[in-house]
Amino acid sequence: MVALGVAVTLLSACGPSVPRADPRSVQPPVVPADGAAPSAEVAEQPGGQPGGQATPPARTGLGGGPSGATGGTRPVAPAAPTGGAPTGNPAGAVAVPAAARAVDTSRPTRTVGTGTPASCTSTAVVRAVAAGGIITFDCGPDPVTIEMRATAKVRNANGPxxxxxxxxxxxxxxxxxxxxxxxxxxxxxxGWTTTHCQNQDHPRLTVQNLVFANGDATGQRTDGGGGGAIFVRGGRLKVVNSHFVDNRCDRTGPDLGGAAIRVLDQHDNQPVYVVNSSFTGGSCANGGALSSIGVSWEVLNSTLRRNTAVGEGANPARPGTPGGGSGGAIYADGNEFSVRIAGSTIEDNQAKEGGGAIFFVSNNRTGTLRIEKSTLRRNPSRGFETHPGIFYQGSGNNPLR
Known part of the structure; x- marks a missing residue:
């Protein structure tokens, strides 16, 4: 196990862009790499480089009409970010806790499609997600791409x-x-289902054995925006055996992020699990793959490759800049939270500002970043870092321990 920690100058926090009690990210200074030799497990090589959805009745066989009428389905192979390779990191061998494993879907609540590609439509997906429960797909024997004509939104009363x-x-x-x-x-x-929406145990959302491609949250400002493929605030989120390919969110903003996934709040501060999944080609102001505020993560046996934080000016934004540019793959900010990367590969990501691979700031210095049995390489930070490919402010003073 390798835990990363670097002492840096204490800086004041910037103001919140979503309603939270915690302070937000600091403006990091330009800090040269500390020169410590990477461990055998962390081999970094720096280089250059709104509207609501009506609740439908619970039913199975949520197939739509012809694809031209309800949102197209094309019978093409799913995008594979690693040239057809399996999801995640094939070399990852870290044990996956029971809470992080795939859900048994052998007895689904409802099914999208009725056995043909044309029956698997955007409308069918939107209705199924709004209805909740365990959702599977019956689109025929071949891989299909469902072209979403609307965002699928979870209704908070349907689940849990x-x-x-x-x-x-x-x-x-x-x-x-x-x-x-x-x-x-x-x-x-x-729909509000409790008086404490920011800390409730439902809905519990799991996505598994899916590809999320070409999502774009540009211009979405609810709770600060971000989350090109998936946006989550509250409840719980788990991602298993899935690909995220070429997703996007706004190109500028000091704290906006998550080209693939953006998460705010999880019940009782439990972690978001990302297991055996891949993220490639994502681009956003911050967090070219994953982004969060005050949220813990466990990223297990996964791959994050060729994602980019394209903003400029860091956080808070330098005068004359729009802000952003940190966390080429992962942007994590807040107070008391942790990020664990285990059995994973993070490579060829880059940040215009800080943390070509990972940007981690715990404002009160209680947060921890832990990297185990993982490889980080070729993740250039164009502006600043505290360790090759990483900008870290959190608990602990030792560069590697």
Missing amino acids: QVVLDGGGKVTLSGQGKRRILYLNTCDPLQ
């Missing part, structure tokens, strides 16, 4: 479990026009 299982043959595409999937327990348009 919402599971989407693509069976390894379904791609959900945002067509470069929209976010694909949305859960927000504090959004009144999706």
Whole structure:
């Protein structure tokens, strides 16, 4: 196990862009790499480089009409970010806790499609997600891409479990026009179900055996925006055996992020699990793959490759700049939270500002970043870092321990 920690000058926090009690990210200074030799497990090589959805009745066989009428389905192979390789990191061998494993979907609540590609439509997906429960797909024997014509939104009263299982043959595409999937327990348009929306145990959203491609949250400002493929605030999120390919969110903003996934709040500060999954080609102001505020993560046996933080000016934004540019793959900010990367590969990502691979700031210095049995390489930070490919402010003073 390798835990990373670097002492840096204490800096003041910037103001919040979403309603939270915690302070937000600091403006990091330009700090040269500390020169410590990377461990055998962390081999870094720096280089250059709104509207609500009406709740439908619970039913199975949520097939739509012809694809031209309800949102297209194309019988093409799902995008594979690693040239057809399996999801995740094939070399990863870290044990996966029971809570992080795939959900049994052998007895689904409802099914998208009735056995043909044409029956697997955007409308069918949107209805199924709003209805909740365990959702599988029956789109025929071949892989399909479902072109989403609207964002699928979780209704907070429907669940408490919402599971989407693509069976390894379904791609959900945002067509470069929209976010694909949305859960927000504090959004009144999706229904408030408790008096403490920011800390409730439901809905519990799991996505597994799916590809999320070409999602784009550009211009989405609810709770600060971000989350090109998936946006989650509240409840719980788990991602298993899934690909995220070429997703996008706004190119500028000091704290906006998550080209693939953006998460705010998780019940009782439990972690988001990302297991045996791959993220490639993502681009956003911050967090070219993953982004969060005050949220813990466990990224297990996964791969994050060729993602980019393209913003400029860091956080808070330097005068005359729009802000952003940190966390080529992962942007994690807040107070008391942790990030664990285990059995994973993070490579060829880059940040215009800080943390070509990972940007981690715990404002009160209680947060921890832990990297185990993982490889980080060729993740250039164009502006600043405290360790090759990483900007870290959190608990501990030792560069490697």
